[in-house]
Amino acid sequence: MNIKRFHAPTAREALAKARMAFGDGTLILSNRPTPNGVEVVATAEESLSALDEPTQVATPPRSAGRLEAATIEERPARNPVHQDTEQLAMSTLSFQDYVRERMLRRRHDALGESDLSDAGRQAQPSEPTPAPRPASAPVQRHNPLKSAPNAAASRVRREPAAAAPATSLAGQKNLMHELQAMKDLIEDRFNTLSWLGQARQNPIQSNLMLKLIRGGYSPALARTILERLPDDLNAAESVRWLMEVLERNLKTDAAMLPLYEQGGTYALVGSTGVGKTTTTAKLAALCARIHGPASVGLITLDTYRVGAHEQLRSYGRMLGIVAHLAHDQAALQDLLGLLSSKKMVLIDTTGVAPRDPRRRDMLDVLDLPEVNRLLVLNAGSHGDTLEDTLVAFKTSGTQQAILTKVDEAVKLGPAVDALIRHQLLLRGVTNGQRVPEDWETADAHALVATSMRSPARSAFDPKASELNFFFSHSPEQPRERGLVDA
Structure with missing residues (x-):
């Protein structure tokens, strides 16, 4: 049997050398990476005819242990990848079909069709062991990736493909919904952390926020107004600016x-x-x-x-x-x-x-x-x-x-x-x-001034350390944006 090894920096070049040596009927026996690149072991299809001749000779008796091992080897594997690799050696075209089939299987698994694919594989009957062929007959290799064993198995394989569009569409909608919910949650948390960090760095802003909350204003409106507070104002100017904004937005x-x-x-x-x-x-x-x-x-x-x-x-x-x-x-x-x-x-x-x-x-x-x-x-x-x-x-x-x-x-x-x-x-x-x-x-000025006066302390007034609770789980309402004329 004429078997040769081919070395090249890449697998593509090694396959090209093998095909130049054996022609279109090249059979790839193995490939493995080496320190200098890739090593490919190949032979020609005609070399397999010599392997079929010993099958005519009576098989000598084997021990019970070997018989059990042979039975285990002949039993079809459950894993489709192992089953594919245990078949006859593939040609270059078969190898491309194998890669394409594996990519399709992985895509179906990602879309939630692994259960349907398992059902299709379980419904396929196991292939019988091929009978010995005469020495003069040409070698007919079976490619398990190109055709199904029978019509029933083909029908089972086509069923997941038919259900793929509807299932994939529902899976995509659920995925987009989860991604949008995650995006909203992340934006809310980042906005909250950004606001709280800014309030800690600016004590004037934090004090005004506390004053508004104690006066009965909603956190949404207070936050919308104070986000526009200029940075170059002192405490007294900030209070006047806040009251002017409230008066300007109260229509009378x-x-x-x-x-x-x-x-x-x-x-x-x-x-x-x-x-x-x-x-x-x-x-x-x-x-x-x-x-x-x-x-x-x-x-x-x-x-x-x-x-x-x-x-x-x-x-x-x-x-x-x-x-x-x-x-x-x-x-x-x-x-x-x-x-x-x-x-x-x-x-x-x-x-x-x-x-x-x-x-x-x-x-x-x-x-x-x-x-x-x-x-x-x-x-x-x-x-x-x-x-x-x-x-x-x-x-x-x-x-x-x-x-x-x-x-x-x-x-x-x-x-x-x-x-x-x-x-x-x-x-x-x-x-x-x-x-x-x-x-x-x-009178807008009188109403705002009355609302900003600090009433008697009560059990409902928050403390400065409790402002975090007002913003930890309160996403900003869309209608508050652009409402306040600062």
Whole structure:
């Protein structure tokens, strides 16, 4: 048997030398790396004909141990890689097919198809041992990578390939979702660490942050504002800069006529107990003082609360104004047509909770083109309560609000924070129950200054060392970006 060794710096050059020596029928027996490159052992296909001749001779008896070893060798291996390497020697073309098949298997395993591939391999029947061939017959080598043993095995192999597009698409979606979640988590952690590191390096920024949090402002708004704090300001200048930013972003009607002088049709809406009826009476009294009682019209939609109509009617009698009751939208339209000549028409509505099913019905009654809504907010409410109310009563276009019960609020920070974040136009402030004396125009400077005054220490005030907890798990909300005019 003519077997030769070929040495070359690379495997490609060694294979080329072997093919030059034996032609297209070159068989690669082995290859291994050497200190100088690669060593390839090859022979020609014709040399295998001499190996088939001894198969005609009777096989001498073998011992039990050798027989068991031969049986183990003839048993097909479970690992497809070992099974491929134990087959007959490959030609150069077979070696390329083998590499291509292995790359396809690895790709299927990466896409989660290893189970299907294992099922396909288990369904393939083991190949019988080939019968001895005559010496004169040409050698027919079997390439296990090119054809399947039978139709059933081919069908099993094609099934994973058919299911590959759908499975791979689902796997890619899951992978992209996990990568996006990991990206968001990493960005959140890096932003938090960057902010905390900057706050430690800048004690003025850290003190202002603590002051805002103690005043009732949300961490999201406080962080958005202080990220724009100039570095060249001292402590006093930083406080003035912060108050100017808050005043500039709190929208009021300071450049407009007061609500009771401007006139129009307004419906006061909001949660239960925020002071809608009392505020309606204050606006009616202020308008009647300037333009006379005949210039004011009063309508109430509150048919749920006991005595609600009588309360507004009592205020009307004190002012010389008749209060009307509307049960539905048709009655409201008739009354608005009757009072169309009035300077100001005020509609008192039923107080409903933000998640009350009646809220939608009440807002639908007010869905008229000439009716403007005034959202009444309790200044003493918690920040989350104000947020829930603003989201529930949000309308399209310019949103107007009235801040009530300022005298009862321990901290004005939550109310000012909510007005800034939702960009509401503040039309007035009430600070008591007297009609109409306890009404004030909306003054941004006074509200911000009151909110920044340090109230008495309470158990709800954080310490400087606890600021980390406000940012460790609170990703920045997208709507806060670009909101503050610094």
